[in-house]
Amino acid sequence: MIPRRFRNWIIFWTIIVWCVLELLTYPKTVPITSGISEVIKGFFSASVGAYPAWVMLLLAVVCFAAGAVGLVRRSKAKSFNVLLLVEGAVFLAWGVLAGGGGVDGWSAAANNISYNWAIQTVVVILGGACVWLWAAGNPERAELTTWNTHQVWKLYRANWQGMVGLGILVVFILMALLAPFLADHALLDPNAQIKDPATGELFGPYHPPTTYYYNWFGTDQVGQSVLTQFIWSARISLMVGLLAAFMSTVLGAGIGIAAGFYGGWQGEGWMRLTDAFLVIPWLPLAMVLAAAWGQNYWMIILIIGITSWPGTARVIRSDVLRVRELSFIERAKAIGSSNRHIMTKHVLPNVMPLIFANLVLVVAIAILSETTLSFLGLGDPLNFSWGTMLHYAWVNGAAGLPAWWYLLPPGIAIILVVLAFTFIGTAYDEVLDPKLRKREDSTSESRFTSRGEPAIAVAGGAGVGGGGGIFTPGQQTDDAMPDFNKPAGGSIGRPEGGGWVGGHIADDEKEGK
Numbered sequence: 001m002i003p004r005r006f007r008n009w010i011i012f013w014t015i016i017v018w019c020v021l022e023l024l025t026y027p028k029t030v031p032i033t034s035g036i037s038e039v040i041k042g043f044f045s046a047s048v049g050a051y052p053a054w055v056m057l058l059l060a061v062v063c064f065a066a067g068a069v070g071l072v073r074r075s076k077a078k079s080f081n082v083l084l085l086v087e088g089a090v091f092l093a094w095g096v097l098a099g100g101g102g103v104d105g106w107s108a109a110a111n112n113i114s115y116n117w118a119i120q121t122v123v124v125i126l127g128g129a130c131v132w133l134w135a136a137g138n139p140e141r142a143e144l145t146t147w148n149t150h151q152v153w154k155l156y157r158a159n160w161q162g163m164v165g166l167g168i169l170v171v172f173i174l175m176a177l178l179a180p181f182l183a184d185h186a187l188l189d190p191n192a193q194i195k196d197p198a199t200g201e202l203f204g205p206y207h208p209p210t211t212y213y214y215n216w217f218g219t220d221q222v223g224q225s226v227l228t229q230f231i232w233s234a235r236i237s238l239m240v241g242l243l244a245a246f247m248s249t250v251l252g253a254g255i256g257i258a259a260g261f262y263g264g265w266q267g268e269g270w271m272r273l274t275d276a277f278l279v280i281p282w283l284p285l286a287m288v289l290a291a292a293w294g295q296n297y298w299m300i301i302l303i304i305g306i307t308s309w310p311g312t313a314r315v316i317r318s319d320v321l322r323v324r325e326l327s328f329i330e331r332a333k334a335i336g337s338s339n340r341h342i343m344t345k346h347v348l349p350n351v352m353p354l355i356f357a358n359l360v361l362v363v364a365i366a367i368l369s370e371t372t373l374s375f376l377g378l379g380d381p382l383n384f385s386w387g388t389m390l391h392y393a394w395v396n397g398a399a400g401l402p403a404w405w406y407l408l409p410p411g412i413a414i415i416l417v418v419l420a421f422t423f424i425g426t427a428y429d430e431v432l433d434p435k436l437r438k439r440e441d442s443t444s445e446s447r448f449t450s451r452g453e454p455a456i457a458v459a460g461g462a463g464v465g466g467g468g469g470i471f472t473p474g475q476q477t478d479d480a481m482p483d484f485n486k487p488a489g490g491s492i493g494r495p496e497g498g499g500w501v502g503g504h505i506a507d508d509e510k511e512g513k
Contacts, residue, residue: 001139002132002135002136002139002142003135003139003142003143003146005146005150006135006142006143006145006146007132007135009146010128010131010132010135011128013128014124014125014127014128017124017127018120018121018124020177021049021120021124022043022048022049022117022120023177023178023180024177025047025048025049025050025051025116026042026043026047026048026180027042027045027047027048027180028180028185029185029186030042030045030180031180031181031183031184031185031186032180032181032182033184039181042180043117044117045117046113046114046116048116048117048120049116049117049119049120050098050111050116051098051111051116052098052108052109052110052111053095053096053098053099053100053106053107053108053109053110053111054095054108054109055095056091056092056094056095056098057091057092057095057108059088059091060088060089060091060092060095061088062088063084063085063087063088063091064084064085064088066081066084067081067082067083067084067085067088068081068085070084071085076137076138077133077134077136077137077138078137079133079136079137080130080133080134080136080137083126083129083130083133084130086126087123087126087127087130090119090122090123090126091123094116094119094123097113098110098111098113098116099111152431152432155431156427156428156431159427159430159431161423161426161427162423162424162426162427162428162431163427164420164423165419165420165421165422165423165424165427166420166424168416168417168419168420168423169417169420169421169424172234172238172413172416172417172420173238175231175234176234176235176238176239179231179232179234179235182231183214183225183227183228183231183232184228185228185232187214187224187225187228188224188228188229188232188384190222190224192224193219193222193223193224194212194214194215194219194223194224194225196210196212196215197212202223203215203219203223204219204223205219205220205221205222205223206218206219206220206221206398206401206403206406207219207223208405209405213227214227214228215227217230217405217406217409218403218405218406220392220393220396220398220406221392221396221397221398226389226405226406226409227409229384229389230386230389230409230410230413232384233384233385233386233388233389233410234386234413236297236380236383236384236385236388237367237370237371237385237386237387237413237414237417238367238417239297240297240300240301240304240366240367240370240385241363241364241366241367241370241417242363242366243301243305244300244301244304244305244308244366244369244370245308245359245362245363245365245366246359247301247302247304247305247306247309248304248305248306248308248309248312248362248366249309249312249355249358249359249362251305251306251309251312251313252309252310252311252312252313252315252316253312253313253316253351253355255270255273255274255309255313255317256312256313256314256315256316256317256320257316257317257320257343257347257348257351258270258343259271259274259313259317259320260316260317260318260319260320260321260323260324261320261324261339261342261343261347262339267317270313271314271317274310274313274314275310277307277309277310278310278311278314280307282307282308282369283372285307286303286304286307286369286373286378287373287376287378289303289307290303290373290378291378295378295379295380295381296380296382297379297380297383297385300370300373300374300378300379300380303373304366304369304370304373307369308362308365308366308369311362312355312358312362315354315358316351316354316355316358319350319351319354320347320351323346323347323350323351324347328346329342329346329347332345332346353428353432354432356428357425357428357429357432358425360421360424360425360428361421361422361425363421364417364418364421364422364425367414367417367418367421368414368418370385370387371385371386371387371390371414372387373387374386374387374388374390374391375387375390375391375394376391377391377395379391386410386411386413386414387410387414389406389409389410390407390410390411393406393407393410
């Protein structure tokens with residue numbers, strides 16, 4: 001039986017994902033001033049869900065591969081794997097139709113259908129159904145996931161830094177998603193100038209802020225609304241930061257896990273490659289790549305992703321070196337588990353909390369990197385970002401006037417977003433590391449107790465090596481084996497601080513044979 005809270009999560013996040021995808025591709029030519037009927041029609045326009053054809057084909061390959069592997073291994077959630085194959089077929093049909101419908105004239109970047117919104121809705125619903133069937137086939141894992149997530153959130157919300165960072169980030173994400181309703185995209189046209197509604201006269205270049213909505217942040221060197229640029233720039237800055245950080249983390253984590261687990265000449269080879277990227281100055285390299293590959297934001301994402309992964313690789317490798325020496329890894333090898341199985345089923349889950357915490361921090365670095373490249377004039381000239389705004393403000397002499405209303409909004413936004421991700425990453429790191437929580441609890445000003453909540457939110461549980469009762473999600477125990485078919489009331493910890501509550505050893509043994 002699926003836990004009630006898990007069912008609620010599926011429904012909630014299915015709706016949220018659908019809304020986010022709709023807003024991301026909502027037509028820019030339909031501002032809220034067009035009227036309610038036009039705004040509603042905008043959600044069913046041809047631009048909604050109009051992704052490049054290669055994206056759908058790539059997702060189809062992923063779904064087919066995941067479903068086929070699940071069926072070959074005869075996992076308990078058979079219906080889940082079958083539905084994955086169905087969703088892969090939907091992605092395949094969507095990609096073929098979007099690219100032109102056939103071999104002749106087919107384009108991987110084209111999108112030639114006008115009912116993308118309907119297919120996108122079907123795909124999102126199928127995704128939610130896949131998660132539902134997975135939970136129905138693995139009720140113990142669904143219950144364990146629910147319990148662990150609840151405990152992580154309980155600890156996280158007791159950290160004031162994490163909640164402040166989350167609040168700042170939510171504000172900017174909502175501003176980016178709701179940009180079509182907050183600012184008319186037509187005002188970004190080079191010839192578009194705003195008028196004073198009281199006098200009907202155009203606001204001149206570098207006009208200071210007034211009470212008129214589009215002039216809250218004044219105008220730029222040609223009389224355009226700085227507020228409009230600021231709102232629409234949030235989309236590019238956040239998108240570049242998130243996608244580049246995800247690419248960097250996946251690349252760095254994969255190399256770090258391989259280097260740490262295999263060791264020997266393979267590990268040395270991966271580490272020497274990492275060292276080579278570490279000693280190369282990233283900014284000159286990024287400038288050369290941007291000049292060679294072109295100035296658009298997909299290239300900027302790729303450049304940041306391939307120049308910022310070495311730090312992640314070294315951090316993950318150091319943790320993998322610790323994990324591979326634990327007893328449960330030796331047990332997995334003893335029963336004949338393959339290296340791939342051990343890395344995916346044992347090593348990866350144990351380093352995943354560190355990967356996630358590092359991902360959050362890398363987002364801040366990626367946003368600063370994009371800002372730096374855009375400020376130097378290497379950003380996408382056809383789109384606004386906060387770095388592009390600072391570049392134009394500097395080049396056109398806004399700092400010498402001084403036109404502070406043109407410089408401060410993007411600068412403060414960059415600082416706040418980077419600070420928000422830093423706060424979230426720090427809070428999540430403390431949540432996952434019981435030693436940091438103990439240190440916080442021993443001080444007079446604990447970030448975990450500032451809201452009147454306990455520093456450790458889990459009670460009970462027998463401990464081994466002095467770690468009883470400390471909840472540490474994502475780390476597997478090596479000193480004792482709890483009942484893995486149900487969540488435990490506490491955790492069984494190692495001397496260095498905690499163990500993972502959960503898993504299903506029987507399934508792992510079957511897969512390892």
